[in-house]
Amino acid sequence: MRRIVAAAVVFLLLATAACSSDDKGDTGGGTKVTVGVVPIVDVAPIYLGKAKGFFASRGIDLTLVPEQGGSAIVKNVVSGKYPFGFSNVTSLMAAQTSGAQLKGVAAGVSSTGRAGRDFSAIVVHDGSPIRSAKDLTGKTIAVNTLKNLGDTTVRQSVRSAGGDPANLKFEAMPFGEMPAALQGGRVDAAWVVEPQLSQVLTQGGQIVASNFVDTAANLTVALYFTSEAEIAKSPDLVTQFTAAIKDSMAYAGSHPDEVRDIVGTYTTINDTVRIAMILPSWPGEINRPSIDRLAQLGRRDGILTKAPALDQLLP
Numbered sequence: 001m002r003r004i005v006a007a008a009v010v011f012l013l014l015a016t017a018a019c020s021s022d023d024k025g026d027t028g029g030g031t032k033v034t035v036g037v038v039p040i041v042d043v044a045p046i047y048l049g050k051a052k053g054f055f056a057s058r059g060i061d062l063t064l065v066p067e068q069g070g071s072a073i074v075k076n077v078v079s080g081k082y083p084f085g086f087s088n089v090t091s092l093m094a095a096q097t098s099g100a101q102l103k104g105v106a107a108g109v110s111s112t113g114r115a116g117r118d119f120s121a122i123v124v125h126d127g128s129p130i131r132s133a134k135d136l137t138g139k140t141i142a143v144n145t146l147k148n149l150g151d152t153t154v155r156q157s158v159r160s161a162g163g164d165p166a167n168l169k170f171e172a173m174p175f176g177e178m179p180a181a182l183q184g185g186r187v188d189a190a191w192v193v194e195p196q197l198s199q200v201l202t203q204g205g206q207i208v209a210s211n212f213v214d215t216a217a218n219l220t221v222a223l224y225f226t227s228e229a230e231i232a233k234s235p236d237l238v239t240q241f242t243a244a245i246k247d248s249m250a251y252a253g254s255h256p257d258e259v260r261d262i263v264g265t266y267t268t269i270n271d272t273v274r275i276a277m278i279l280p281s282w283p284g285e286i287n288r289p290s291i292d293r294l295a296q297l298g299r300r301d302g303i304l305t306k307a308p309a310l311d312q313l314l315p
Contacts, residue, residue, distance in 0.1 A: 049248025
């Protein structure tokens with residue numbers, strides 16, 4: 001009888017130890033870190049990295065908070081609400097030129113560089129008379145936020161096609177609302193990224209321009225970033241977060257099927273859209289010349305009041 005009891009005790013101790021080890025990443029262990037993201041394909045790597053335990057293994061208990069655009073995320077990082085965020089580089093440059101002390105920690109997402117096969121495009125509804133970016137002059141175009149990356153890159157597509165980039169009307173709305181707004185005639189065109197791009201195309205919509213491709217070759221679109229204050233306060237955390245996001249980016253780049261699956265966990269898409277999505281590039285390096293180009297266009301369009309200090313902003 002004593003042997004049976006002893007064996008049972010040993011079994012329970014081993015089981016408890018096993019459960020404690022296996023569940024470590026799921027029980028809230030580690031430093032709690034909130035990251036602001038935009039619920040689009042761009043941020044699939046960080047969702048995938050969380051699921052794969054890349055952050056938990058480095059002592060980070062990660063929470064991802066969806067926001068409408070990069071400018072809102074920048075404000076929340078500057079205010080200290082989030083220690084880290086994901087934002088397009090135009091939002092980061094605009095904030096920095098206004099005095100925000102920000103620092104990129106890793107590349108976020110990049111264009112594929114292929115016209116008609118990029119994850120970002122300007123689209124119109126089925127049957128639209130708009131055939132090229134030149135025809136957008138005087139039209140209403142949906143973008144996720146005003147005076148930002150959408151304005152600059154859409155204007156550049158219009159400019160490249162010989163249209164008037166100054167005579168465009170932009171309407172702000174979340175990416176998720178754009179397909180319905182386009183179909184319902186609320187806007188004449190929309191700047192969309194995946195998965196909304198494939199959603200529009202499966203509904204009969206058409207691409208009129210690849211705005212990222214028109215802006216710069218292999219454009220670095222966004223970065224993961226933090227504040228200078230966070231770096232000073234928690235340098236080890238910044239180091240661990242940076243390593244985890246870089247591992248996540250590398251993993252996403254080599255596991256496209258898992259990327260397609262993870263996108264369906266934070267956006268509402270059907271199987272047709274999931275399979276059809278054009279995935280972006282997630283390179284480990286930042287394309288500095290492409291950011292220089294965005295900065296030049298941002299100043300030309302009045303979005304940036306002065307040249308950003310890119311040596312201070314970029315990793």
